[in-house]
Amino acid sequence: MIDIFIISISNPLLIGIYKENNLLEEIKIEGKTSDVLPVIISEVLKKYENISGLYFVNSPGSYMAIKVAYIFLKTLSIAKDIPLYASNGFNFNNNSPIKALGKKYFIKENDTIKVDFLDNDTKIHDFKLPNSLNKELFSKNTLPIYNLPAV
Template sequence: MKFKEISTDEKSSDFLVSLLEDVSKNFNIKRLIYANTPGSFMGLKVAYVVLKTFSIVKGCEFLAVSGFELNGGGAIRANKKLCFVKKDDEILLEVATPSEFSLPLNLEVLNLKNDTLPNYIIQAV
């Protein structure tokens, strides 16, 4: 099976709903997996609310995974200067070069969690 890559510079709040509408027209979605950490308050909250609502409406399983599992444990951009880095099971903000993300060929290798609540690293101001 080939996967279509979709990327955008739009904010997730603008893009996610239209993406899910398009995907649900063409596919029978049985499981949603999203990265519930690390991230900012608004980014994770928007993703969680939209995807949780979609999973309830469509009756599909909803699971979470750490973003660090999708980039080999590398740094994840937090803002223009700082990145989230994982050290000894603690997530910190540091100046670092962000790593690229990629989906594994087999989703069974991911440490999927039923606890899908966002794990905020940068709290609301």
């Protein structure tokens, strides 16, 4: 069985194709999630059969990318009867701060996410698809999580 994992909260968009939890193919593509995700997933669905799970990052990061990915994947999940799962982005960038608004970043400390400026010596890690998909990091609670107060 094949699983698809999508990290859409930053550029490039990352899509991992997993067979028996092992990374089979990695797709990196620059662009807006709304433009590239449907095209790439359409190609993936033509290439791979027996998709058993859809996985994505639902927090924190680009709100628009999170919303687009959620709506697209939820629709696909319902239409194709494929389970959908979500995890937070800190699991895939070494718990590094994630860009928020302006010069502020989402920072995870002791299971709490705050928004703040970075210290000058803070190192930012890129998102990375894991070589092995740890399904214990994911939940069936897939609604986007917005970590900023309403403006």
